[in-house]
Amino acid sequence: MTTLALPRFGRETRLRRFFGAVSEFLAGIRLARAMAHNYNILSRLSDAELARRGIAREDIPSLVVNGKYDV
Numbered sequence: 001m002t003t004l005a006l007p008r009f010g011r012e013t014r015l016r017r018f019f020g021a022v023s024e025f026l027a028g029i030r031l032a033r034a035m036a037h038n039y040n041i042l043s044r045l046s047d048a049e050l051a052r053r054g055i056a057r058e059d060i061p062s063l064v065v066n067g068k069y070d071v
Contacts, residue, residue: 039064041071 042050042060050057055069063069 035064038069038071042069 039060042055042064043057045053047057050060055063
């Protein structure tokens, strides 16, 4: 005799998926806000201050998006 086991798709599973999606969404917002903060800080620096940090002004967006520079 063969037994077939089906996954439970009850209320608990739906809630877990829902809150998991909400958690990921909020984490994305936190990351975007941190990136915007880092971008704003770096973009306010003068070219001389950026050069002392080894950064060219045109490199700011890629550094912030790739997470290679935190203020």
